[in-house]
Amino acid sequence: MVLFGQFLEILIGGLLSGVLYSLVALGFVLIFKASGVFNFAQGAMVLLAGLALVRSLDLLVANGFPFWTAIILGLVFAGIIMAVTAWLVERFVLGPLVNQDGLTLFMSTIGATFVLEGASQMIFGSDVYPLRLFPTDAWFLFESSFPGGILVNKLDVWGGLIAGILVAGLAIFFQRTKTGRALRAVADDHAAAQSVGIPISWIWFVVWLVAGLVALVAATVWGTKLGVQFSITFLALKALPVLIIGGFTSIPGAIVGGLIVGAGEKLAEGFLGPHIGGGIEYWFAYVLALAVLLVRPQGLFGERIIERI
């Protein structure tokens, strides 16, 4: 019973922390779906959104604004920053590269990453800024059935809730709206989309804006967890195995991939770790991703590669 309680605790903790990976992975999926670009700058966008939010929040609170007003204004400000970023990226990075190879576009996002990282720290500062949007204490559940109960972090639960709402919203946007359909069309074939009158530059702006807002949501949760700091950009590396497992083109895939990675690495650390010396958590996700690549290269939920013969 003690072992089962421990298993449950690790599983729940792992699943919830996996949702947080999914939040970052979602931004990648959005841009990849709509423009075929693997956006290396997603991590930098999370940093930028987080910094814009935390710094404006601090400033507003210091000037005597009530906390809730400050949060709303801060979120609006960070949202505007992400919109400006989306416009700049479209105008100066992707716009001139219409119809270029996917690899070229990918390289250009690496460039954008450095610019974004540098600019955001130059403008907003480069310290560690604590963000307190969500409660960070823990619940102890089922104390009657398990000795000591099961520890669940409240922040992780919040993260899960937010991710759920976000995914539902995005799914509706992509499947039910005219702009969403146009986004999927652009993802399939830029030139053909242009030929039927879909303005590519507008679509790319929308995609980067949505990805920026997803980055903002991710920044609220991760910023509360770690503090807003430069190392948040490395989340992008953690999102990579999530994407490979779930599939680059699938929103549900990003969620399921995140859950698998989160639960997998925590369980491996908890149960395999003691036998082989620990530290598994940091590389287990990549091994999982490698296994998926061997068996199902498009990922669990990725779009089938359509080839007519």
Place this chain on the structure above:
Amino acid sequence: MSSANTAAATEQAKPFLSINNIEVVYNHVILVLKGVSLNVPPGGIVALLGANGAGKTTTLKAVSNLLHAERGEVTKGSIVFDGTEVQSLSPNEVVRRGCIQVMEGRRCFAHLTVEDNLMTGAFTRRDGKAAIAADLERVYAYFPRLKERHGSTAGYTSGGEQQMCAIGRALMSRPRMILLDEPSMGLAPQIVEEIFEIVRDLNQKERVSFLLAEQNTTMALRYANHGYILENGRVVMDGEAKALASNEDVKEFYLGVAGDKRKSFRDGKHYKRRKRWLA
């Protein structure tokens, strides 16, 4: 009576689409069109014929303004569609004004369903959901096969169905002019026939004008009113479709029909370029 005649005459005189002596350069160095001029009258089907690399697709893309995505540029001349200079418009504005291209090789959105494909064609429209839904039914009436397959992923449908899907998608924008690029490519003769019949239908019932780039000269001349032959980025011949189809040179070089005398390839006619000095 006479006034009606003059009205018809002025309509004839004022083309719906006129391309005036355009030059197109790719990558700033490759001169692809070297002064192409042609006219499409309102309600006409005009065929643009020629071999691979003659410049048919480039001409169409110059009209729909899709060249700049391929680093191409119109450096000389003008293209006037329905009274507006096309060069100053963005591709989506050209579509909004009623001129849409169906690209070579169909280019359906492979991962979208057939119906979603059709609906993307209505992106530029601002006249409300009811009108768009009515047009969707209209497209299904022209292409009953698309209705049968409306839920299938477009990438898994047959080549003919994809061509129909691409034409239907263009129709959803309520065009007055369709630039149709190689509709016969890679399709069985029977399907090609079916598609050309639909083109004629659309032309007669919906008054959609067509500029049709084709390598299948026989087919194109059978359905078109007028034809232009492009070679190396120049128009080398033009005329009524019937006249072109019976022209000895066209027969020899584009239709593969030789006169009775010819028994061996050695007797083949040597090509003499007909100069066409225009504009």
